[in-house]
Amino acid sequence: MKNNLIQEIAISLVLIILLVLFLNPFGFWMPTTLLMMMVLGLVVVFVVFASFVWKENTRDERESLHKMMAGRIAFLAGTALLVIGIIVQSFKHELDYWLVFTLGTMILAKIIGLTYGRIKY
Structure with missing residues (x-):
């Protein structure tokens, strides 16, 4: 490990x-x-x-919790940074559409992952 x-x-x-x-x-x-x-x-x-x-892979509940927390922190950090980038570039009137597409894709993937998890498990 x-x-x-x-x-x-x-x-x-x-x-x-x-x-x-x-x-x-x-x-x-x-x-x-x-x-x-x-x-x-x-x-x-x-x-x-x-x-x-x-x-x-996780061996026990504690490792599973650590994995979930790391995933949440990474997702929130990524989305927060993208939102800040969108706001800053919007004020400069130079919005890069890749930021918007990336944020939208991350949110859609989160929704799809949650739905898949609830259906399968």
Whole structure:
């Protein structure tokens, strides 16, 4: 369990580093080949991260509670950040529609997941 946690944290950190590099913080001009390699790396690391999240197993109620709390905190943090982004960009009259689509998709996925859980279990 502890080894799995360390691997999950390492993959999460690699994913965050790749996302920060997409912001181009060092002012590098990204050639097409470098950008394509970064996109491929992002996709691969995200698939590995998603597999860790999907395969998470709990052994008792306490671990199950921790998993649910982590999911809720992550969902609320993501939606709060998207709402802040939508508000800030709306005041600048430069609203990026991807923010709205992402927030809508997250909310729809939450509703679908709750409905699926109630029907199946």
